[in-house]
Amino acid sequence: MKHKAIIFSSFSLLPLIFSPCFSFASSDVLLRGSSLSVEKHDSDTLSSPDKTFTCGFYGLGGNAYWFSIWFANSSDRTVIWTANRDKPANGRGSKVTLRGTGALAVTDADGSVVWEAHTTSTDACSLELLNSGNLVLRGPHRRKLWQSFHHPTDTLLPTQLLTKKNKLVSYLKGGEFHSGYFNLYFDHDNVLRLMYDGPDISSLYWPNPHFNVSTNGRTNDNSSRVAVLDETGHFQSSDRFQFNASDRGLRIKRRLTLDHDGNLRLYSLDDQSGLWIVTWQALPAQCIVHGICGRNGICVHTPEPRCTCPPGYEMQEPSDWHEGCKPKFNFTCSKPRDVEFLALPNTDYYGFNAVKNNNASFNFCRQTCLDSCSCLGFIYVESQRWCWTKSSLFNGYQVPSFPGTLHLKLPISIVASLEPIHNGSAPECSAARDQLLVDTSYGTIGKRVRWAYLYGFASAFGAVEILIFFSGWWILFRKRDVHCIVEDGYAAITSQFRRFNYDELKRATRNFKVEIGRGASGLVYKGVLADRRVVAVKRLGDVYHEEEVFWAEVRTIGKINHMNLMRTWGFCCEGKHKLLVYEYVENRSLDKHLFCGDVIEWRERFRIALGTAKGLAYLHHECLEWVIHCDVKPENILLDKTFEPKIADFGLAKLLQRDGANTQFSCVRGTKGYLAPEWALNLPITVKVDVYSYGVTVLEIVRGIRLSNWVMEKAGNEEQEAELTVFIREMKRRYQCGEDWGIEDLVDERLKGQYSRKQAGVLLEIGVTCLEEDRNKRPTMDSIVNQLLEVDDEP
Ligand SMILES: *[C@@H]1O[C@H](CO)[C@@H](O)[C@H](O)[C@H]1NC(C)=O
Ligand SMILES: *[C@@H]1O[C@H](CO)[C@@H](O)[C@H](O)[C@H]1NC(C)=O
Ligand SMILES: *[C@@H]1O[C@H](CO)[C@@H](O)[C@H](O)[C@H]1NC(C)=O
Ligand SMILES: *[C@@H]1O[C@H](CO)[C@@H](O)[C@H](O)[C@H]1NC(C)=O
Ligand SMILES: *[C@@H]1O[C@H](CO)[C@@H](O)[C@H](O)[C@H]1NC(C)=O
Ligand SMILES: *[C@@H]1O[C@H](CO)[C@@H](O)[C@H](O)[C@H]1NC(C)=O
Ligand SMILES: *[C@@H]1O[C@H](CO)[C@@H](O)[C@H](O)[C@H]1NC(C)=O
Numbered sequence: 001m002k003h004k005a006i007i008f009s010s011f012s013l014l015p016l017i018f019s020p021c022f023s024f025a026s027s028d029v030l031l032r033g034s035s036l037s038v039e040k041h042d043s044d045t046l047s048s049p050d051k052t053f054t055c056g057f058y059g060l061g062g063n064a065y066w067f068s069i070w071f072a073n074s075s076d077r078t079v080i081w082t083a084n085r086d087k088p089a090n091g092r093g094s095k096v097t098l099r100g101t102g103a104l105a106v107t108d109a110d111g112s113v114v115w116e117a118h119t120t121s122t123d124a125c126s127l128e129l130l131n132s133g134n135l136v137l138r139g140p141h142r143r144k145l146w147q148s149f150h151h152p153t154d155t156l157l158p159t160q161l162l163t164k165k166n167k168l169v170s171y172l173k174g175g176e177f178h179s180g181y182f183n184l185y186f187d188h189d190n191v192l193r194l195m196y197d198g199p200d201i202s203s204l205y206w207p208n209p210h211f212n213v214s215t216n217g218r219t220n221d222n223s224s225r226v227a228v229l230d231e232t233g234h235f236q237s238s239d240r241f242q243f244n245a246s247d248r249g250l251r252i253k254r255r256l257t258l259d260h261d262g263n264l265r266l267y268s269l270d271d272q273s274g275l276w277i278v279t280w281q282a283l284p285a286q287c288i289v290h291g292i293c294g295r296n297g298i299c300v301h302t303p304e305p306r307c308t309c310p311p312g313y314e315m316q317e318p319s320d321w322h323e324g325c326k327p328k329f330n331f332t333c334s335k336p337r338d339v340e341f342l343a344l345p346n347t348d349y350y351g352f353n354a355v356k357n358n359n360a361s362f363n364f365c366r367q368t369c370l371d372s373c374s375c376l377g378f379i380y381v382e383s384q385r386w387c388w389t390k391s392s393l394f395n396g397y398q399v400p401s402f403p404g405t406l407h408l409k410l411p412i413s414i415v416a417s418l419e420p421i422h423n424g425s426a427p428e429c430s431a432a433r434d435q436l437l438v439d440t441s442y443g444t445i446g447k448r449v450r451w452a453y454l455y456g457f458a459s460a461f462g463a464v465e466i467l468i469f470f471s472g473w474w475i476l477f478r479k480r481d482v483h484c485i486v487e488d489g490y491a492a493i494t495s496q497f498r499r500f501n502y503d504e505l506k507r508a509t510r511n512f513k514v515e516i517g518r519g520a521s522g523l524v525y526k527g528v529l530a531d532r533r534v535v536a537v538k539r540l541g542d543v544y545h546e547e548e549v550f551w552a553e554v555r556t557i558g559k560i561n562h563m564n565l566m567r568t569w570g571f572c573c574e575g576k577h578k579l580l581v582y583e584y585v586e587n588r589s590l591d592k593h594l595f596c597g598d599v600i601e602w603r604e605r606f607r608i609a610l611g612t613a614k615g616l617a618y619l620h621h622e623c624l625e626w627v628i629h630c631d632v633k634p635e636n637i638l639l640d641k642t643f644e645p646k647i648a649d650f651g652l653a654k655l656l657q658r659d660g661a662n663t664q665f666s667c668v669r670g671t672k673g674y675l676a677p678e679w680a681l682n683l684p685i686t687v688k689v690d691v692y693s694y695g696v697t698v699l700e701i702v703r704g705i706r707l708s709n710w711v712m713e714k715a716g717n718e719e720q721e722a723e724l725t726v727f728i729r730e731m732k733r734r735y736q737c738g739e740d741w742g743i744e745d746l747v748d749e750r751l752k753g754q755y756s757r758k759q760a761g762v763l764l765e766i767g768v769t770c771l772e773e774d775r776n777k778r779p780t781m782d783s784i785v786n787q788l789l790e791v792d793d794e795p
Contacts, residue, residue, distance in 0.1 A: 032124065036057065036095065044057070052071065052253065054071075055070075064089070064090075064091070066082045066083070066088055073269070080153075080155040081151075081152065093109030102119075124137050132149075134149040153169065156229060162237075167186075172260065187204075188575065190219075196291030197499070205290040224238045234248065246280060247279050254269070255267050264282035287300070287305055294323050294324020296310065296393045299396060310393075311414075312414040312415070348396070349395055351395055352390055368389055373622075374562070376391065376408070498570035502572055502579070505527065510527075527581075537580070538582065539578075564644070564646055565615050566583060585640050590634035594706075595704075601751070606792070611646075612632075619781075621782050627650075631670045633693060634697055692771060692775070703746065704751075766779070
């Protein structure tokens with residue numbers, strides 16, 4: 001099928017020269033109307049004029065084929081580009097065709113298009129492979145309509161530009177072409193970075209996330225965002241990053257590849273053996289790469305890097321470390337006496353620090369972790385009295401120079417059944433033992449250099465990490481740093497959540513079509529992610545004030561984890577686009593159920609009151625840094641399909657130091673009608689403002705009507721009092737005089753008498769005491785939860 005172009009040595013065929021599709025090609029060219037077929041994948045190929053590169057169908061042994069470009073002379077025919085990496089074509093009947101219409105397409109056996117070169121032009125004449133390894137679709141007058149250099153997969157060749165419009169994405173694992181989780185790309189702050197972008201979290205790991213841009217030797221001043229490897233082996237990026245191949249010089253075949261283990265390596269081809277030699281790599285120690293061992297997994301150098309599971313955990317998926325490890329026990333909120341801590345020296349999990357303390361005793365640190373259900377363990381650095389607790393275990397690594405010890409929280413029964421741990425040795429994991437993480441056959445240069453490097457680097461790494469842990473959140477909130485590009489805070493956030501693209505979210509929400517709510521800080525839309533997860537996407541405006549709100553919200557949700565608080569999946573921060581991605585809660589907000597339309601049953605009402613109280617109690621008392629929500633109201637209480645409440649919208653939330661230092665608010669936060677009197681009186685703000693708002697909400701739950709219409713309109717000289725105030729005064733009078741509440745008059749009449757008198761009485765009492773003017777007389781959320789649990793008749 002393939003047509004070889006004729007080499008024209010003379011101009012005897014003048015008419016052809018004037019045809020727009022005339023080609024001066026001196027080697028294989030695919031002309032318009034012709035194709036390469038998969039059955040003849042050995043011979044139906046295009047070669048570059050110097051025979052370095054070949055292009056055609058590439059099989060990996062099975063019936064799957066990829067339209068690829070590879071090095072003809074490397075021993076394993078190394079692939080440097082793949083068109084249809086995530087959609088292999090069938091081994092029979094598949095074709096690459098330069099169609100009569102001028103489009104280049106890979107079609108499967110059934111004629112369906114699995115890949116197409118996107119060009120606006122329809123007048124392509126020929127396809128040819130250049131000596132540089134660039135596959136070019138040419139139009140009339142040899143114009144380049146499309147080129148593979150603009151669409152790299154995991155490899156950059158000399159002279160190929162890495163720009164703001166493209167990125168390298170690693171393979172998922174060795175020996176296949178599917179897209180993996182590691183990315184090399186220019187970030188929004190103009191810095192060239194490596195990121196682990198996994199299904200659960202995304203995390204930046206190169207350049208060193210513990211340092212700022214300038215300490216890493218980069219700059220974010222140059223917005224051209226372009227990097228290139230030249231033919232001598234010198235790499236130069238517009239953020240001032242550069243390196244030289246260890247064998248710098250001309251006439252050596254090289255490739256810069258983002259390997260499936262997350263490391264970026266420069267390779268040179270040894271012409272004699274056809275093997276690749278590593279002449280530079282981005283990360284000296286493999287365990288610095290984030291995400292390689294999955295959730296809960298720990299990367300250990302033994303000295304080859306490998307993944308293990310901590311004691312009490314086992315591999316989730318025996319063949320795949322990306323899935324990480326799962327606990328062999330059910331982590332319920334166990335009583336302290338059922339829990340034991342197991343010490344793993346020199347071990348850390350990067351990110352997800354729920355609590356940090358830089359002058360804590362071991363026992364204090366231990367107790368803090370015991371007190372919190374969400375704490376999975378803590379790191380303690382004896383020599384410095386440094387303590388931080390972990391709410392999730394990601395990016396685990398063990399290096400001898402890390403000065404801290406991980407104390408892993410485990411059920412006592414598990415700890416008793418474990419073999420004694422040998423001092424300083426790697427954590428055991430039977431299944432993991434033989435699993436070699438990285439391909440170590442890269443050649444001889446890489447290896448020795450790698451390990452010598454590791455230990456020196458790691459000691460700096462450990463020490464610096466600790467400094468940043470204690471300053472990270474603070475840096476995040478300083479005013480001048482309130483930008484998407486704040487590196488330290490940004491790194492802290494990106495290590496907690498998945499980062500989404502704006503385009504991805506735009507697609508998920510079908511261009512922000514279905515609005516499902518309005519928060520204090522933005523509109524909320526329903527969306528469906530590519531993995532079919534239904535989500536709520538909150539879109540914040542672009543004014544400066546809201547930028548602060550964004551970080552406040554992200555900073556707060558990074559610390560919380562409770563079933564009655566809305567779960568966050570991730571965020572997007574691209575220029576002026578700031579979005580948060582939450583779990584989608586089916587039943588909309590409480591106000592919709594209370595004040596309009598449907599009536600909700602008593603059982604549900606009580607459960608909502610209790611769940612909301614539990615969520616607030618967690619915020620007020622359980623997190624070590626207390627959180628004041630500041631905007632508790634029915635609109636911010638979302639209901640899932642079983643009517644379990646989830647408190648949403650932390651855009652106005654405020655973190656408090658536990659030492660009780662009073663917080664100054666620059667302006668009143670919250671919603672009229674739910675605001676405690678302290679706001680108006682300019683008194684210090686405490687968690688009791690939430691207790692007040694909770695009181696209003698509880699009374700509304702019982703009454704089934706809006707009490708919070710805080711109308712203080714002056715009509716002449718007469719002050720028209722709010723319904724709430726009148727109602728409360730009357731309630732208090734009855735309460736204080738020990739009169740009968742008259743519960744029948746107070747409970748929502750739409751319930752038609754179907755409710756528990758005992759529970760209604762307790763809710764009314766709580767409502768009234770929460771609305772005390774003197775905040776010291778208001779109960780705490782903890783005591784409210786206990787009061788409600790006493791009358792809770794559900795098992
Ligand atoms: C590739 O290898 C063949 C023989 O194995 C050799 O003849 C040819 O010169 C090599 N090509 C290049 C570009 O090195
Ligand atoms: C980066 O960190 C270094 C050392 O910690 C500090 O001197 C420098 O001011 C920082 N630069 C910026 C832009 O924050
Ligand atoms: C920005 O980077 C590009 C590419 O490295 C370089 O050509 C250009 O001179 C740089 N601009 C400035 C202002 O440094
Ligand atoms: C790479 O080599 C060039 C030329 O010898 C030199 O100017 C440059 O500083 C080197 N870069 C690095 C990172 O060593
Ligand atoms: C954990 O709980 C699930 C269901 O609640 C049960 O099937 C499983 O056996 C439990 N696992 C252990 C180790 O107790
Ligand atoms: C650390 O705490 C101890 C006891 O609480 C105290 O005596 C000591 O001064 C503190 N050290 C620092 C550096 O704050
Ligand atoms: C572990 O080390 C500690 C102190 O370094 C020592 O007291 C203990 O006996 C050691 N345990 C084992 C099993 O070697």
